[in-house]
Amino acid sequence: MRFSSDEGEQRYDAVVGVASRTVVGLDFDGTLAPIVEDPAKAHIHPAAGEALVELAAEVAAIAVITGRPARQALDLGGLEEVGDALQAAGKELFVFGQYGNERWSSGRRRILGARPPRGLATFERDLPRTLRLAGASEAFVEDKGLAVAVHTRRLPDSEEAFERLLPPMRELARAHGLVLEPGRSVIEVRSAGSHKGMVVNRLAAVLDAEGFVFAGDDLGDVEAFEAVDELGRQGLATLRVCSASDEQSALVEMSDVVVRGPDGVLDFLRGLAADARARR
Incomplete structure (x- = not known):
């Protein structure tokens, strides 16, 4: 300590x-x-x-x-x-x-x-295209029920993929009325509040x-x-x-x-x- x-x-x-x-x-x-x-x-x-x-x-x-x-x-x-x-x-x-x-x-x-936040279902619908355009189609997507987390840890370029994904995922979250929370090799999108x-x-x-x-x-x-x-x-x-x-x-x-x-x-x-x- x-x-x-x-x-x-x-x-x-x-x-x-x-x-x-x-x-x-x-x-x-x-x-x-x-x-x-x-x-x-x-x-x-x-x-x-x-x-x-x-x-x-x-x-x-x-x-x-x-x-x-x-x-x-x-x-x-x-x-x-x-x-x-x-x-x-x-x-x-x-x-x-x-x-x-x-x-x-x-x-x-x-x-x-x-209840799941409004906008989460349409966010999930649009997410694969965002991942594909960012060159991270193989990222692991975790459905948490009330949120969605995209893990880059398993990708060969984990840190680079994380940095590439942050801007487009933040924009996608904003478009669906959601907030983005970055973590350790994970980007989570959930409701505000x-x-x-x-x-x-x-x-x-x-x-x-x-x-x-x-x-x-x-x-x-x-x-x-x-x-x-x-x-x-x-x-x-x-x-x-x-x-x-x-x-x-x-x-x-x-x-x-x-x-x-x-x-x-x-x-x-x-x-x-x-x-x-x-x-x-």
Whole structure:
């Protein structure tokens, strides 16, 4: 774990001091699960479940906030079993899928979601032509129900294809009333009006949090980092944790703590639990 500054270390100490009233938000891919070529095989780190259960004993609640469909995150993360363990300990696990458009909790046990956005069907109809003109016809297209993600990781010129696709896909999304979200070798198109920062604010308000920690790894987490920063200005104890990689460094400058990938995230969560336990 590396603090970005003396202020980052002070913020960590403040969070430890109010751990029992702190909400911990976590991205899924690149934070709890290693990035892999096939998104359907992005299983959670094998030690994550145990670390989350350990942490839950010291904090108010844990939330997984992801661009994935909630059902995918639940299945790939074994999160229903983690939720069972938290519920038995009197704590709650929340899973927000598709940037907050889907919600699940260990207390309610069912996924609540929105309808597919207007324009998504016609966007999908026009997408193959856009991919073809950009020389990326072989890109993997993932239909998420409420969004569409185009993965370039499997292409031989992955980074170049990603850069080629950004402008035409952004224009296509705009033409259909949708927004574009770039990630690590993936470009996602979805409805406007919901993002991870909104989920952070909602959780902080509903749970009457005194502290908020969020860990993420790429551009899809920027709004969450910004929301956490604003909560800090409002007087909450806050901490922004970057799961850094060689592929993406956009969050490093916004972070209070920088760790290395999911292994580093889990080490951080264990350390937070241990320090909170010692402070009790």
